[in-house]
Amino acid sequence: MSIAAPAPTAPPLETQTTAGNYFVSNYPPFSFWKTDRVPEATAAMQRAPEAGTPLGVYLHIPFCRKRCHFCYFRVYTDKNAAAIKSYLDAALSELSLYAAQPFIGGRRANFVYFGGGTPSYLSVEQLRYLTDGMKARLSWEDAEEVTFECEPGTLTEAKLHAIRDMGVTRLSLGVENFDDHILEINGRAHHGQEIDRAYAAARAAGFPQINIDLIAGMVEETEDNWRQCVAKTLALAPDSVTIYQMEVPYNTTLYRRMKEEGKLAAPVADWETKRRWVQEAFAELEKAGYTVGSAYTAVRDKARTRFVYRDKLWAGADLLSLGVASFGHIGGVHYQNHHDFDPYIERLNKGELPIYRALTPSADERLIREFILQLKLGAVSLRYFAEKFNVDPRARFAEPLDRIRQLGHLSMDGDTVRINREGLLQVDRLLHEFFLPEHRNARYA
Numbered sequence: 001m002s003i004a005a006p007a008p009t010a011p012p013l014e015t016q017t018t019a020g021n022y023f024v025s026n027y028p029p030f031s032f033w034k035t036d037r038v039p040e041a042t043a044a045m046q047r048a049p050e051a052g053t054p055l056g057v058y059l060h061i062p063f064c065r066k067r068c069h070f071c072y073f074r075v076y077t078d079k080n081a082a083a084i085k086s087y088l089d090a091a092l093s094e095l096s097l098y099a100a101q102p103f104i105g106g107r108r109a110n111f112v113y114f115g116g117g118t119p120s121y122l123s124v125e126q127l128r129y130l131t132d133g134m135k136a137r138l139s140w141e142d143a144e145e146v147t148f149e150c151e152p153g154t155l156t157e158a159k160l161h162a163i164r165d166m167g168v169t170r171l172s173l174g175v176e177n178f179d180d181h182i183l184e185i186n187g188r189a190h191h192g193q194e195i196d197r198a199y200a201a202a203r204a205a206g207f208p209q210i211n212i213d214l215i216a217g218m219v220e221e222t223e224d225n226w227r228q229c230v231a232k233t234l235a236l237a238p239d240s241v242t243i244y245q246m247e248v249p250y251n252t253t254l255y256r257r258m259k260e261e262g263k264l265a266a267p268v269a270d271w272e273t274k275r276r277w278v279q280e281a282f283a284e285l286e287k288a289g290y291t292v293g294s295a296y297t298a299v300r301d302k303a304r305t306r307f308v309y310r311d312k313l314w315a316g317a318d319l320l321s322l323g324v325a326s327f328g329h330i331g332g333v334h335y336q337n338h339h340d341f342d343p344y345i346e347r348l349n350k351g352e353l354p355i356y357r358a359l360t361p362s363a364d365e366r367l368i369r370e371f372i373l374q375l376k377l378g379a380v381s382l383r384y385f386a387e388k389f390n391v392d393p394r395a396r397f398a399e400p401l402d403r404i405r406q407l408g409h410l411s412m413d414g415d416t417v418r419i420n421r422e423g424l425l426q427v428d429r430l431l432h433e434f435f436l437p438e439h440r441n442a443r444y445a
Ligand code: SF4
Pocket: 063, 064, 066, 067, 068, 070, 071, 072, 073, 075, 116, 117, 118, 151, 174
């Protein structure tokens, strides 16, 4: 690593939680994806896939029982059965349009992900209708992983068996917190006792992997409450635990309230506290035998618990994304669908792809994207990047690597760049160091 670097210019260490996106999920930032670049996405569909590129399928189910106050996803709480049916039919039409395009190239889905929103909001009949239709259009037979996100209060034994019968291998339970008061004032629809009931029924249904999602620093979170959340999670012994630090993006109810009240800081824990809480949770999980595998996840059995969706996506897989507002990546082109319900459905009723904006990242931007996403794992192989991009990351990223090393968060270990735990707990802010100048300080959405 180059030593002749300027003195470290630490990015400002946030204290209070102010409005804005913290979590870096893609690159370049979404605000750089444009409507006039949609033809780049449609052209990418006409090309055969690059040999060896895995294919994933994502479906956004945008329905929830209630809108959580911190939610920034496209969700609807007012759609009746007829509207849901029209949405499922639109998503199936969308998949039919894609299945006929050359970019599929005879591939079957390597991984499938049902996200939301709340996929488990759908009834057993709706789920069967949807998934039978999807499989008839694009086979999942070879999928290494099928993930399904759930809200505990929407699960029944019958629904869990139906979800397992669909071929779901990884059930992700959006627990977020176990305390009824905290759940209530953050706008969650479920209650604490529904978590235990749903978890027991999910275990009985025989899912190979059950994940529990937690959020550190929800409104009115206390030290004591967080410790209890971690203890209750450990008592359930899920196969994996995912912990996010509470952020307050602009399009949330929480932000709207802050604006009305003229407040700059969100009524949630500051960043330092949230990092400490995640570290304390990781330490407890490690004591119980879990392994921390990324900035957000710990797994109980490292040998058998995998995150295929995450790992393939962060290594440049094609992601065929279906549904309102969903984000995909095909043949080197990013795209996002229409973000409103009616235009999404109208486009499909006319037999057109519902793509709203797109961007073709340059080779350098693709390199940055994969490098920063893989840094979230805590370790990145230099050889991988040399072979795939014909670039030595030590030279290309000499300055940001040096800066993060001088901040005390990064080391080199043979072929591997490592981010230590302290760095991992704030990795999303450190990743901005790798952004091209024009993408820094960009509003992320
Ligand atoms: S359950 Fe998830 S998607 Fe639905 S409103 Fe809450 S945070 Fe948003």
